[in-house]
Amino acid sequence: MTTHRFELSHGATLVEPGRTRFRLWAPDSATVGLEIDGRAPQLMQAEAGGWHRLEIDCGAGTRYRYRVSPDLAVPDPASRAQAEDVHGPSVVVDPAAYTWRSDTWRGRPWREAIFYELHPGAFGGFRGVVEHLPRLKDLGVTAVELMPIADFFGAHNWGYDGVLPFAPDSAYGTPDDLKALVDRAHELDLMMFQDVVYNHFGPEGNYLHAYASSFFREDLHTPWGAAIDFCNPVVRRFFIENALYWLEEYRFDGLRLDAVHAIPERDWLVELADTVHQTITDRRVHLVLENDDNDAGLLEGAFTAQWNDDAHHAAHVLVTGxxxxxxxDYAENPAQALARCLEQGFVFQGEASAYRDGAKRGSPSAHLSPLNFVFFLQNHDQIGNRAFGDRLAAIADPDALKVGLALLLLAPQIPLLFMGEEVGARDPFLYFANYEGELAEAVKTGRRKEFGKFPEFSTEEAQRRIPDPNKLDTFRKSRVDFAATDEWSSGWLDFVRGLIHLRREVIVPRLEGVRPASAQALNPHALQARWILGDRSALVLAANFGAEPVRLPPVPGTHLFSHGAKADAVGLGGKSFLAILDETS
Known part of the structure; x- marks a missing residue:
């Protein structure tokens, strides 16, 4: 039975029971006062470099704020918990209050990862996710990824509007509830991953501009506002400590870093990864990127893998049209684009993107392992950023979608499922928030204007049909009914569970040292790919998303799986799939 804590250079730190050290970086404030509920304010000691510090007698559960100017008291930017949402007081937390049961956990090899991404709020919070863990284990997934949990304004939010990155949002539960979730997952042999947002803060509740304006750059703006200044050593350390905090104090098995292409300081990303790997040496930890820049160099040792948007986009065209x-960018020959992903990683490896007005994107990736790429047909972005949150099961031909799922779950790339995908969920997953007043109106109007660029939403009347993100019903509609036992849901569940079982039993044990051999488009809607597995056997997958049959090149070996009519070693019927293992290679 063990406890875990990570000591932060910022925030409130229990130095002993009943005594706490407070430390705030506020270079724009000559004086800072500490305000504790029920006590007279106390002046903090100013230190070099814009730091303010005070150590006093108080313990876990103490509510506090920092008075950074006569008319402004703010929460702690490194708050471990909040008492009353993002504008309220922060709470002193004792990290050692939770005793871990699974302390012998050392993680799992990356090749075993089968991801399941979920929104904690849609599952009823951290305790609600715990209740689903046995179901997910039975499904066969090995890694659960939480959408961001950093404290945001309101009772519900997509998660990418967090403003207090060290505080799990109280709408989901307490810090100990989150630790209990990770602990239970480890007891079930499941990895836990956390999605973190280091490229921006949300629009409500971020007070850093008021007392630490140098946290941001004046010369560079992102779609979310002023860019965070990762040239500043205090800022760099703030976010590196955040990564270590989730990995050490909460025992997460890895992080997914959101939209790092919005962080121009590439060297900081490398520093973060190096620091994590040098600090955590007693267990496996995996770092995953979302990076529209397709920077293959970051996958050569610093980071474990990247979400492969190129593969998704090509597959989406094939499945939906x-x-x-x-x-x-993938419309002319989507099968060729997807084949390139299966063989070489990215579609765009320095080529010009017509969608981006001819801008070049990406770098060569053919030398990387297939395991450096996370493959998905759906995720929070690709569903929630549609006007009506359409899932593939609601808009695609079921057989074409099953071909896509078979390719997703049997190809060597690391697969990711989005919550509800395993039961063929057709209810939407929408963008939702809980803002009020002018901000709520701005978010609603801005989203409708964004979709106004599309012909089908060119009129105000059409735009009004787009759900208001701030309505409670928008959030409620985004939940999945996992209790459904109808023929549709059970059929999809059996299909997905069977594919995962095949992956885990036959393919995963052979993935160490896997390398691509070839991949080719058979026509714009069909492809075949071949990999040499670690035991020198060959895995051959052929997928036909189109309605017309196609012939295959000769494919020797043992039949592993097929879907669709006339799927055999010499041909594929319309919307069919074939998997073969050749152990003589």
Missing amino acids: ETGGYYS
């Missing part, structure tokens, strides 16, 4: 927006 949609070619608008960024899908236009």
